[in-house]
Amino acid sequence: MKKVAFHTIGCRLNQSETAVLVDRLKTIGYQRVEFGEPTDLLVLNTCSVTEGAEVDCRRAIRRTLRQSPQAFVAVTGCYAQTGLHAIQTIPGVDLVLGNQFKMDLADYVRPEDLSGKHSSPTVWHTGTIDRADFGQEGVGDFETTRANLKIQDGCNFMCSFCLIPFARGRERSRHLDDAVREAEQLVERGHKEIVLTGVNIGQFATEGLGLIELIQRLEAISGLARIRISSIEPTTIPEALLDYMASSSKLCRFLHVPLQSGDDDILKSMNRRYTVKEYCDWVEHAARTVPDVCIGTDLMVGFPGESEQQFANTRAVVSALPLAYFHVFSYSARLRTAAIHMEDRVPGKSIKARSKNLSELSRLKRAEFYRRFIDQRVSVLFESTEPAGWWSGLTDNFIRVRVPGPTIAANEIQPVQLIGTIGEAALGQIVSAEDCSGRKKILPMVHEQHMDAHVLPLLC
Numbered sequence: 001m002k003k004v005a006f007h008t009i010g011c012r013l014n015q016s017e018t019a020v021l022v023d024r025l026k027t028i029g030y031q032r033v034e035f036g037e038p039t040d041l042l043v044l045n046t047c048s049v050t051e052g053a054e055v056d057c058r059r060a061i062r063r064t065l066r067q068s069p070q071a072f073v074a075v076t077g078c079y080a081q082t083g084l085h086a087i088q089t090i091p092g093v094d095l096v097l098g099n100q101f102k103m104d105l106a107d108y109v110r111p112e113d114l115s116g117k118h119s120s121p122t123v124w125h126t127g128t129i130d131r132a133d134f135g136q137e138g139v140g141d142f143e144t145t146r147a148n149l150k151i152q153d154g155c156n157f158m159c160s161f162c163l164i165p166f167a168r169g170r171e172r173s174r175h176l177d178d179a180v181r182e183a184e185q186l187v188e189r190g191h192k193e194i195v196l197t198g199v200n201i202g203q204f205a206t207e208g209l210g211l212i213e214l215i216q217r218l219e220a221i222s223g224l225a226r227i228r229i230s231s232i233e234p235t236t237i238p239e240a241l242l243d244y245m246a247s248s249s250k251l252c253r254f255l256h257v258p259l260q261s262g263d264d265d266i267l268k269s270m271n272r273r274y275t276v277k278e279y280c281d282w283v284e285h286a287a288r289t290v291p292d293v294c295i296g297t298d299l300m301v302g303f304p305g306e307s308e309q310q311f312a313n314t315r316a317v318v319s320a321l322p323l324a325y326f327h328v329f330s331y332s333a334r335l336r337t338a339a340i341h342m343e344d345r346v347p348g349k350s351i352k353a354r355s356k357n358l359s360e361l362s363r364l365k366r367a368e369f370y371r372r373f374i375d376q377r378v379s380v381l382f383e384s385t386e387p388a389g390w391w392s393g394l395t396d397n398f399i400r401v402r403v404p405g406p407t408i409a410a411n412e413i414q415p416v417q418l419i420g421t422i423g424e425a426a427l428g429q430i431v432s433a434e435d436c437s438g439r440k441k442i443l444p445m446v447h448e449q450h451m452d453a454h455v456l457p458l459l460c
């Protein structure tokens with residue numbers, strides 16, 4: 001049996017596509033091996049958002065060819081779409097598939113046709129990508145408990161810093177029945193939580209139906225416990241979504257809504273579609289409407305022209321809002337985007353300092369959010385063991401919970417009493433329904449040296 005190794009760079013959407021490619025390659029006779037192990041085929045599913053895409057590709061190819069000099073190397077994903085000429089010069093590449101052809105990878109690498117190394121790569125690439133709504137064969141093969149379900153691709157928004165519209169084309173949605181079909185199969189495979197994934201998922205619209213109709217169809221799948229919406233643009237969130245989230249037993253109380261900057265002039269230069277006030281009003285409204293919701297955001301530092309005052313504006317805004325965490329990105333100039341032509345670049349040193357500043361604030365906000373739930377009972381979907389026999393999992397509102405003890409299994413949802421924080425997680429203890437108020441009974445299992453100051457008062 002021929003072996004295939006995958007190396008995925010980039011976002012959740014890329015990971016969801018890799019999972020489907022894994023499934024399809026297994027169906028045609030490949031055995032998946034870990035990246036770095038000897039293989040017959042290496043698939044590099046690339047990203048073009050980060051500057052290091054080319055370096056990542058070169059490194060991954062060198063590493064594979066050291067182990068398996070005859071391995072056939074296929075490069076696909078966003079960097080294959082936007083960086084074709086650079087990829088063609090990388091030694092060892094045998095096949096390049098642009099995003100129009102990516103999901104058809106299995107047709108290009110059938111085990112019986114896999115020949116040795118090529119002197120130059122075969123290329124399948126188009127400048128533009130089909131705009132039609134799409135279906136997608138297969139079902140994601142995930143090693144994680146949570147499964148990503150791709151429901152949408154592409155973006156029409158053209159934010160001035162973003163290369164994604166060039167890499168993935170215009171927005172289009174997945175046919176609703178096809179998305180539900182894959183979700184049902186993911187649940188049959190044992191997944192209890194599905195994360196709806198795309199480039200701009202608030203724009204999901206197909207056959208006259210939108211995001212809420214899709215969620216309603218998914219909620220009807222028996223055995224599916226949680227549906228999570230991944231990052232969603234602030235101006236695209238359906239009006240009725242918050243009320244729906246507040247009343248649903250399956251839709252997670254979780255919203256990741258990119259802000260990028262807390263300064264109106266910078267938002268305008270970024271070509272974002274809202275003002276700071278509109279964003280703040282919406283977040284306050286969401287926090288009031290959905291009890292205990294976790295709201296996170298993306299922030300970009302060092303956008304051209306961002307002054308110290310404008311950075312301070314961002315900091316003040318996110319500090320005051322009921323946000324639980326931020327992902328902080330440093331601006332990097334991307335070819336073909338509008339921002340590359342903007343003057344007044346922010347020095348690298350300032351970008352680094354601003355990023356550190358906001359990342360630190362994010363840590364504080366997360367800890368503050370977690371502390372609100374100490375002494376409460378929550379439901380945790382456990383994922384994996386950690387060193388020293390601890391287990392780790394997530395609540396529906398995105399609290400990372402760590403629990404000591406061997407009596408847990410991956411992919412189980414368990415009631416947990418939160419009793420403190422530990423590092424960057426909440427510390428919990430499994431309880432049964434009757435144990436809910438029995439804190440004294442469970443505390444002796446927790447080792448004191450693992451705790452931080454927030455736990456200690458509970459021991460008294």
Ligand code: SF4
Nearest residue numbers: 155157158159162164
């Ligand atoms: S909304 Fe803006 S940042 Fe997000 S993918 Fe579209 S262009 Fe990029």
